[in-house]
Amino acid sequence: MTTSPTPVPSPPTPAHELPAPGPGWTPACVVFDCDGILMDTEANWAQVQRLVSESYGLEYTEALERRMMGWSAADVATAIAEAAQADRATVYADVLRTEEETLRGQIVPLPGALETVRAFAERLPVAVASNSTSTILGVKLEQAGFVPHLSTWVSSEDVPHGKPAPDIYAEAVRRLGFTPGQALAVEDSVVGATSAVAAGLVVVAVPSVPDGDPVPAHHRAAALTDPAFRELMTRWLG
The missing domain is CATH 1.10.150 (DNA polymerase; domain 1)
Structure with missing residues (x-):
């Protein structure tokens, strides 16, 4: 075996350090990635x-x-x-x-994921935007216990183009009834964060590969349980 699949071309990745919104900015809705953010898949x-x-x-x-x-x-x-x-x-x-x-039998929420989604959902509409297919995404969210806390979820089959194109995040925000500038995205990968940035969302990066390529974001944290992320939640949710 000597041949590798040719990578699918993707849009240029923005500079990974993006200016954070002003101190008075708070999200009107939140859109989470799925794999690597909510569950260990x-x-x-x-x-x-x-x-x-x-x-x-x-x-x-x-x-x-x-x-x-x-x-x-x-x-x-x-x-x-x-x-x-x-x-x-x-x-x-x-x-x-x-x-x-x-x-099968491998869907496990990451530490702090259910608690984080539940905390946001008590105050704001919450969605999931994932490159998974519709059926697989539904299975993941149901088995991991996220469905009761979500207003909607968007798969790669629900839009013309998956991540890194902006379609998935744009559709999630549209379904929630807000504009991209009012929305927060929580992402772990370059592909996903590129999608959210291109759609116009404010992005928190929680990289699943700490030593991987820099993930473009306005804020960043090591994990959903990281004090840095909890500080942001306190600022936004009170």
Whole structure:
């Protein structure tokens, strides 16, 4: 196995240090990413990419794993199909099947995730914006216990283009009834934060790979349980 999938082109990443909004700014709604922010499924998604890549005779390297973090199933399938000269629809079906199989019994909320979402939801409308497919996203949110606290959720199948395009975040904010400038996004990856920034949201980065590429954001924290993040919540929620 010597060939790797060709990365799907993505928009240029903004400078990772963005000016924070003025001290009087507070969010009118909050949109959370799912994988790597609310639940520990990034390892499962990497395993899906590895299994499908190798099933088509492709090499799956650590560098490629980092590059593909946050990609939608559609983009992963396209990259693998192009590299392996395989039928894209067949590869996509294999990605979805493998993802469903690897997720069984593996959906675990990250520390502080349920408490954080619940705290915001008690004061503000909350949504989830994810590159997962609609069915997989619903399963994740239901099994992890987030559904009762959410006003809506948006998958990559609900919009023309997944992250890093702005569509998913723009649609989530639209459904909540606000403008992007009134919304807060909580993201862990470059792909996801690029999407939120492009849509016009204020972004808090909580990187799932601390030594990875810098995640563009207006604020940043090490985890949802980080005192820095809790300080921001206190400022915004009182």
